[in-house]
Amino acid sequence: MAIKLTERAAEEVTRFRSEHNFGDEMVLRIGVAGGGCSGFNYTLNFDENFDEKTDSKFECHGVNVVVDKKSALYLDGTTVDWYDSLEKKGFTFENPNAVKTCGCGSSFQA
Numbered sequence: 697m698a699i700k701l702t703e704r705a706a707e708e709v710t711r712f713r714s715e716h717n718f719g720d721e722m723v724l725r726i727g728v729a730g731g732g733c734s735g736f737n738y739t740l741n742f743d744e745n746f747d748e749k750t751d752s753k754f755e756c757h758g759v760n761v762v763v764d765k766k767s768a769l770y771l772d773g774t775t776v777d778w779y780d781s782l783e784k785k786g787f788t789f790e791n792p793n794a795v796k797t798c799g800c801g802s803s804f805q806a
Contacts, residue, residue, distance in 0.1 A: 699726060699754075699771050700764060704778040705755030705787060718742055723753065723760040726776065727767035736770060739791050 701709070709724050725743040728736045743744075746753055746762050753762050763771060775790040 697774050699756075699761065699768075700775045701756040701759055701761060702775060702777040703757050705776050706759045708778040708787075709759050713742070723762045725762045725764075726771065727764055728770045738787075739767075740776075740787060 713722065722742045723743050723744075723746060725741050727739040729739050731737050743762060751757070751762050751764050752768055753760065755761070771791065773792040775783055777788045777790065779786060779788045
């Protein structure tokens with residue numbers, strides 16, 4: 697699996713998990729869904745479910761990450777980072793498969 701979580705992103709995920717008392721069974725699920733102004737939206741959520749037939753699971757900086765195999769086709773090589781400034785805060789996606797992205801960076805076209 698060639699999706700990378702930066703240390704900053706992993707720290708933010710760990711902070712959020714701790715703040716919301718999520719147990720060790722909760723994994724970070726990264727995926728794509730149809731929609732958005734460019735065709736696909738990135739999705740990030742916590743999930744207790746993992747299916748070896750349809751998902752890939754890996755660990756990055758102490759965070760267990762799950763990606764469904766369909767989303768993995770669009771996310772191969774993607775780096776997920778955490779951005780925090782006065783004007784904007786949130787996760788960012790650097791996706792080498794995106795041929796077009798929207799201005800806010802939350803949707804893309806492949």
